[in-house]
Amino acid sequence: MTGDRVAVDTAAVWPDDADEEGGYVANWFVREGATVEAGDVLCEIQVEKVSIDVTAPVDGELVEVTLPDDAEFRRGDPLGYLRPTAGSGR
Amino acid sequence: MAEATEPEQTPRELTMSRAMVEAIATEMRDDEEVFVMGEDVADYGGIFDSTEGLLEEFGHDRVMDVPISETSFVGAGVGAAQAGMRPIVELMFADFFGVCMDQIYNQMAKNTYMSGGAVNVPMVLMTAVGGGYNDAAQHSQTLYGTFAHLPGMKMVVPSTARDAKGLMHAAVRDDDPVVYMFHKRLMGIGWMPAPDGPKRAVPEEPYTVPFGEADVKREGSDVTVVTLGLHVHRALDAAASLVDDGIDAEVIDLRTLVPLDAETVLESVRKTGHLVVVDEDYRSFGVTGEIVASVAESDLDALEAVERVALPDVPIPYARPLEDEVLPDADDIEAAVETVVE
Amino acid sequence: MPHSTELEEMYGDMVTARHYEERLQEEYLEGKQPKFDISAGPIPGELHLAAGHEPAAVGVCQHLDDDDTVTAPHRPHHVAIAKGVDLKRMTAEIFGREAGLSGGKGGHMHLFDPDVNFACSGIIAEGCPPAVGAAMAADKRNTDAVAVSYLGEGALEQGGFLESLNLASVRDLPVVFVVEDNDWAISMPKERVTDVADGSRRADGFDMPGERVDHNDPVAVYEAAERAVGRARAGNGPSLIEVQVHRRMGHFMGDAQGYRPDEEIERLDRLDPIPRTEERLRAEGITDDRIETLRELATDRVEEAIEWAKEQPKPAPGAAHDDVFVDSPAGPAAAETGGDD
Numbered sequence: 045m046t047g048d049r050v051a052v053d054t055a056a057v058w059p060d061d062a063d064e065e066g067g068y069v070a071n072w073f074v075r076e077g078a079t080v081e082a083g084d085v086l087c088e089i090q091v092e093k094v095s096i097d098v099t100a101p102v103d104g105e106l107v108e109v110t111l112p113d114d115a116e117f118r119r120g121d122p123l124g125y126l127r128p129t130a131g132s133g134r
Numbered sequence: 135m136a137e138a139t140e141p142e143q144t145p146r147e148l149t150m151s152r153a154m155v156e157a158i159a160t161e162m163r164d165d166e167e168v169f170v171m172g173e174d175v176a177d178y179g180g181i182f183d184s185t186e187g188l189l190e191e192f193g194h195d196r197v198m199d200v201p202i203s204e205t206s207f208v209g210a211g212v213g214a215a216q217a218g219m220r221p222i223v224e225l226m227f228a229d230f231f232g233v234c235m236d237q238i239y240n241q242m243a244k245n246t247y248m249s250g251g252a253v254n255v256p257m258v259l260m261t262a263v264g265g266g267y268n269d270a271a272q273h274s275q276t277l278y279g280t281f282a283h284l285p286g287m288k289m290v291v292p293s294t295a296r297d298a299k300g301l302m303h304a305a306v307r308d309d310d311p312v313v314y315m316f317h318k319r320l321m322g323i324g325w326m327p328a329p330d331g332p333k334r335a336v337p338e339e340p341y342t343v344p345f346g347e348a349d350v351k352r353e354g355s356d357v358t359v360v361t362l363g364l365h366v367h368r369a370l371d372a373a374a375s376l377v378d379d380g381i382d383a384e385v386i387d388l389r390t391l392v393p394l395d396a397e398t399v400l401e402s403v404r405k406t407g408h409l410v411v412v413d414e415d416y417r418s419f420g421v422t423g424e425i426v427a428s429v430a431e432s433d434l435d436a437l438e439a440v441e442r443v444a445l446p447d448v449p450i451p452y453a454r455p456l457e458d459e460v461l462p463d464a465d466d467i468e469a470a471v472e473t474v475v476e
Numbered sequence: 477m478p479h480s481t482e483l484e485e486m487y488g489d490m491v492t493a494r495h496y497e498e499r500l501q502e503e504y505l506e507g508k509q510p511k512f513d514i515s516a517g518p519i520p521g522e523l524h525l526a527a528g529h530e531p532a533a534v535g536v537c538q539h540l541d542d543d544d545t546v547t548a549p550h551r552p553h554h555v556a557i558a559k560g561v562d563l564k565r566m567t568a569e570i571f572g573r574e575a576g577l578s579g580g581k582g583g584h585m586h587l588f589d590p591d592v593n594f595a596c597s598g599i600i601a602e603g604c605p606p607a608v609g610a611a612m613a614a615d616k617r618n619t620d621a622v623a624v625s626y627l628g629e630g631a632l633e634q635g636g637f638l639e640s641l642n643l644a645s646v647r648d649l650p651v652v653f654v655v656e657d658n659d660w661a662i663s664m665p666k667e668r669v670t671d672v673a674d675g676s677r678r679a680d681g682f683d684m685p686g687e688r689v690d691h692n693d694p695v696a697v698y699e700a701a702e703r704a705v706g707r708a709r710a711g712n713g714p715s716l717i718e719v720q721v722h723r724r725m726g727h728f729m730g731d732a733q734g735y736r737p738d739e740e741i742e743r744l745d746r747l748d749p750i751p752r753t754e755e756r757l758r759a760e761g762i763t764d765d766r767i768e769t770l771r772e773l774a775t776d777r778v779e780e781a782i783e784w785a786k787e788q789p790k791p792a793p794g795a796a797h798d799d800v801f802v803d804s805p806a807g808p809a810a811a812e813t814g815g816d817d
Contacts, residue, residue: 326515
């Protein structure tokens with residue numbers, strides 16, 4: 045069910061001054077199935093040579109990595125999905 | 135502090151650079167005497183990310199950008215260490231040792247001995263090594279042999295994030311000077327992609343990897359491959375491929391050159407009879423020769439065959455086909471293994 | 477003041493250098509987008525481009541002949557162009573080709589063209605001592621050749637520079653030290669690494685003339701260099717010139733410049749020395765048509781060099797073992813090393 049999953053969004057962390065509309069995944073730091081807290085660093089992406097840490101938007105379980113290490117993506121593509129922990133306020 | 139056991143289920147993996155930074159940050163929180171200085175270590179976070187994020191927590195007083203004056207700031211590290219502080223000094227590329235070698239080998243390495251043990255130099259000299267990205271002769275060297283040859287400096291070379299963190303904790307706490315050489319290609323920098331392997335599950339709590347303990351990264355019965363740094367991963371690739379030829383290779387990661395764990399190497403050679411030593415440094419007068427000699431000296435009869443895989447004695451060329459020709463890769467290791475096992 | 481032919485030559489080299497760096501940037505980024513992997517693409521490794529540094533190159537080199545020596549640092553292309561380094565072979569070197577100046581062994585930080593006595597080194601300030609040595613050779617042989625050592629303002633804190641000033645000074649050697657002050661040593665602004673804002677004052681400590689050119693203007697550089705090179709040629713010893721230049725790009729092409737304020741980069745656009753030099757050309761009566769022609773000549777020259785370089789074959793892998801010595805040691809040990817990979 046996609047309904048209760050929260051996307052890890054690339055557009056939300058896009059640098060304001062970037063001209064490029066594409067980037068790539070440098071490193072994931074957690075694997076599918078891991079439980080994370082909101083604010084934990086999930087992965088590092090790179091846009092125009094700038095490295096950006098992407099953090100978990102909610103407490104929950106990383107249920108899917110859609111863009112693995114080295115994957116290229118367009119702005120707005122989801123990196124993966126979290127299933128929020130019940131009662132995490134989302 | 136006891137060494138942590140490898141956790142089965144750590145949700146978090148780190149790149150090597152982040153693991154190093156985590157150890158440095160912990161040591162800085164625990165001990166006001168620890169500080170970092172080097173070129174571009176503050177606002178830039180280290181050209182190879184070795185100090186990324188430290189400025190934000192500790193400020194410019196404890197994470198110091200310094201002028202391009204290596205003799206002065208490496209030497210200042212020596213002086214501050216002798217005054218009882220625990221500086222972590224970054225020399226941006228090991229290749230730059232040339233402009234400050236006196237401070238490294240005539241001061242940092244010798245002051246303890248020359249003073250009859252009356253002074254000590256608890257500093258970490260952290261520096262980037264390695265080629266493989268066409269940076270040519272002045273920015274690609276892996277000078278393990280040059281530094282390990284000179285008495286008075288401990289010397290560590292991590293190959294994984296987990297070892298990198300434990301070795302950094304141990305290096306900062308050590309009462310002697312420690313040269314901490316990290317291979318650029320292992321750091322997990324966005325613009326210099328790492329091979330699979332160095333990024334590992336890393337325990338959150340502090341732990342040390344003791345000096346002088348090599349790590350058997352892969353057990354095997356037919357041949358002993360001894361290496362360090364990036365070439366641990368090249369050797370593991372070779373070992374995986376050699377399985378198809380029915381060859382079972384043991385891969386030993388030295389992790390520290392000074393002190394050197396000759397015992398683990400010897401035990402393995404006694405088991406396999408075949409030795410291949412691999413590194414990215416120049417072939418002559420270096421690590422490969424030293425390992426072979428130490429085995430031969432201790433138990434010549436255990437050695438049936440031996441090969442060295444290293445850079446031929448040429449400066450590192452720029453163009454891709456030329457650099458590929460001289461840098462050892464997994465295929466070169468495989469070929470050497472096949473030669474000794476035959 | 478340079479006469480109008482000289483002004484045209486200087487402008488021609490400036491636009492050649494600028495177009496060169498912009499084209500190299502394009503070539504360099506090929507195969508590196510969106511994933512920036514420094515070892516990928518037709519030009520791998522680090523690339524340090526000098527857009528915004530042109531006046532320092534052309535204003536000094538206008539006074540030099542092939543017999544004069546120039547040493548440059550890791551950011552060398554504009555100086556090489558102004559010194560008359562073979563552009564095609566330099567480009568082939570940067571592309572790692574067999575026809576390159578060093579057969580692909582050196583790369584962009586290590587360009588050597590003995591025909592025009594040009595060399596560079598990627599180690600900060602380490603081109604200074606060899607320049608002193610070239611001057612020493614000229615002095616001993618009683619030629620009127622001079623040596624010029626280029627370095628960045630970040631290099632002024634390095635021992636090799638300060639020791640070279642002293643040696644050149646005490647021996648009255650014909651050297652000109654040219655400091656390109658682009659305000660940044662990678663991420664470190666000048667004020668964080670020195671209290672001496674005017675680098676030309678370093679000369680005072682060695683009892684040598686020092687002069688700062690405060691604006692990025694080729695004519696002002698030309699005039700300062702005329703004095704300094706003239707002194708050297710006349711046997712009156714070394715000088716130091718510092719030129720304010722602009723680093724319009726990152727330190728190297730992998731540098732995202734997160735430490736650098738955007739406003740500064742915008743300000744540098746307004747201070748671009750190329751349009752300002754065009755104004756000067758017009759003031760000297762050089763027509764817009766002529767300026768356009770000079771630009772086209774520069775563009776064509778660069779395009780031709782890049783096209784030629786890319787057509788050249790890559791070096792044979794075995795060539796990596798040659799050139800360690802000009803006179804290779806014979807014997808079994810050498811044969812074994814040479815044949816090993």
